[in-house]
Amino acid sequence: MRASDEPIISVRNLSKHYPLRSWWGGKGSVFRAVENVSFDIRPGETLGLVGESGSGKSTIGRAVTMLNPPTEGSVAFEGTNLSMLSAKAMRAKRARIQTVFQDPYAALNPRMSVGDYVSEAFKLHRPDMSRAERREAVAGLFERVGLEPRFAGRFPHQFSGGQRQRVCIARAIALKPSFIVADEPIAALDVSIQAQVVNLLQDLQAELGLSYLFISHDLRMVRYLCHRVAVLWRGRIVELAESDALYDDPRHPYTRRLLGAVPVPVPAVERARLAAESAAPASAIAEGGDLVEVAPGHWVATPPEDRP
């Protein structure tokens, strides 16, 4: 990771609210699924996003790729604010931002050969390529993700779960993206296969300089794979740090609970400690929104009563 580089993706004050309809169909209030989330991801970096079910991880993943745009806040990708783009300009950008999901079977089309599925990316975005060029490119992609190119004519049901996820990864890298959102990409796979897919993601990162937002419940895998980790709690980031700092020295009570560390016995004492540590200069509060920098690059949310 080249830490000095400009971020690939820069998320600022992102919120996503869903309307809550009352049972008679009238206008209700809103559900705040994600609230005021800010983070950067640098070239070649993997940022992990962890938090319990329903904390808003997938919502953030869909918002940063504009599959389900944010209610508020901005997402800058390679220096361009995505919400300002026309539909046509967004289509061009979309090739550089890809997503890999938990369930490769659902992502694939059961009636389309896996080769055609990967080739579709070229059909949609590269009208300059001939049929022969597409076939050759697909074969190259299959090799790169560890599939035999001669399997390109087969259909999704003829593959194992791990192989299907490799097909999805082949499609994700087809258009040479710089950023991939991986939303629980190994959660549906056999444990024995999970490490292989993670290793593939790492190899591709090294070869292609990819940045990842890696969403996962698997805290050990997140530590292994991610350079930095953001902890999400009820739609807010409560802690963001380099992986080792987060795992070895978790500061927020929720992070400690999540990591299964010893619970903090006296909340008042902990609040006082956090407040003392959070006497950071105001200029340091830029990246994290409500977060304060308690050590270089280690951001923690302060309890509301301690906020200035």
Ligand SMILES: Nc1ncnc2c1ncn2[C@@H]1O[C@H](COP(=O)(O)OP(=O)(O)OP(=O)(O)O)[C@@H](O)[C@H]1O
């Ligand atoms: N389209 C929607 N309309 C209303 N509420 C939604 C919608 N999508 C998500 N939510 C709600 O937003 C919250 C966050 O959901 P999200 O799927 O982002 O959580 P998650 O952290 O990815 O959970 P999981 O770990 O189970 O995948 C949840 O309470 C969910 O019910």
Ligand SMILES: [Mg+2]
């Ligand atoms: Mg999810």
